[in-house]
Amino acid sequence: MPATNRAAAAFLLCICLLISPLSAADGDPTAAEVLVAMKKAATYYHDQVAVHGGYVYFYSPDLSKRYGEGTASPDQIWVQPPGTPTVGMAYLEAYHATTDAYYLDAATETAEALIYGQLQSGGWTNCIDFDPKGQRTAQYRNGKGRGKNNTSLDDDQTQSAIRFLVRLDKAYDFKNETIHEAVTTALDALLAAQFANGAFPQVWTGPVDQSLPIQQASFPKYDWKTEGRIKNYWDMYTLNDGLAGSVAAVLVEAHETYGDDRYLSALKKLGDFLILAQLPSPQPAWAQQYNYDMNPIWARRFEPAAVAGRESQDAIETLLTIFEVTRDKKYLEPVPKAVNYLEASILPDGQLARYYELESNRPLYMNRNGKDYFLTYDDKNLPDHYGWKTSQKLEKLKNEYRKLVNSPKSTGTSKKVSADQVQGILESMDDQGRWITTFKDQKLVGDQRFHPGDQYISSETFAKNIETLSGYLKSSR
DSSP states (O other), X not given: OOHHHHHHHHHHXXXXXXXXXXXXXXXXXXXXXXXXXXXXXXXXXXXXXXXXXXXXXXXXXXXXXXXXXXXXXXXXXXXXXXXXXXXXXXXXXHHHHHOOHHHHHHHHHHHHHHHXXXXXXXXXXXXXXXXXXXXXOOOBTTSOOXXXXXXXXXXXXXXXXXXXXXXXXXXXXXXXXXXXXXXXXXXXXXXXXXXXXXXXXXXXXXXXXXXSOOOOOOOOSSOTTTSOOOTTGGGSEEOXXXXXXXXXXXXXXXXXXXXXXXXXXXXXXXHHHHHHHSOOTTOOSOBSEEOTTSOBXXXXXXXXXXXXXXXXXXXXXXXXXXXXXXXXGGGTTTHHHHHHHHHHTOOTTSOEESEEOTTTOOBOEEEEETTEEEEEXXXXXXXXXXXXEEOOXXXXXXXXXXXXXXXXXXXXXXXXXXXXXXXXXXXXXXXXXXXXXXXXXXXXXXXXXXXXXXXXXXXXXXXXXXXXXXXXXXXXX
């Protein structure tokens, strides 16, 4: 929105607040109260918490300690959610809800921090180090880094940065040349990293090999328990940690924002890969990693070749998203048999195993002897650094499938924010504008272990609360 329009919109909002603070029931938070609280929280986070315009996951209340995936130095920020893009998107939501240029400026500073750490390969890794001699620096496009050039799709790293920059680019009507150039560079690199069969690697340094064969997934013909451990699994076809869903979200948003059919074509190709990657019966679901022959393979030493409960649910959800956009029924065909298989595989505690042994379908885990891992069927005394089980949402997926099959094109409905939610957020904010949380359980973040009773300031909490308050303002207009 141009500056003159922003100023006019802000003026009108102030007039509306003076005339009618909020059309709310007696005792409900007013718009004026919400606006004051948002500005107080955002001012503290922007002025006191930000480093070089960016953020990490957790902070000690006195801000002397900072944590991303492990302890962060004073010059490091995190890209991986809930880091810098997560906070930037919250600022942008606040801007859209209030038209207050303060939030747009804060979002822009966050974008500038991300752009500083954009890699020569076009995307991002999990951390940006502003110290040219720092331990986590990489080959940045600006020439101020050194080291690796590994753009990563792991854990929503590059995807979250792109989504934020796309939204900010749109907020500037595509007229901020620095932001527009950074996001189009990242999107071009993402398209160049898609294989001919529609898959993506976990990591890339440049365009991928387009000459690889396109074939259906199958079970390994070798003894996968002892053979076929490939070191560079990250170069191959990956679904680990929700990659399909997060990449699909980027492609959908890019197509809606720019109207470029390249993003729609890439989305369809991703759906085609998910169809190919569905394993045959009796396990018609998906693995975390595949080699170029479309066999499930090992990733890290505690990630075996197996059917993956978490990634299979993400594949189903992604196929439903792709069908909703394209209305091509071929993207629905894999869903019923996959859901039926997963329902039959639910554990006695109601969860899904992260891994199911190939062909036998026994829940498969890893245990540890020193630095060595070994396969086990026993779910007791598992290492606590990894999620060996995952919550299942099969009923939700079935309902979404039925809705898509039985209704015309879906119209999105936003969840209304309740006054009670907002009141709780306002009451939990302290007099400095902070939301301080106490760990209830032990938590491992990288190499840092938090204990019950430890207090922290969380970027995730800040972002969720700002977005909730923004949604309340929007719904109350």
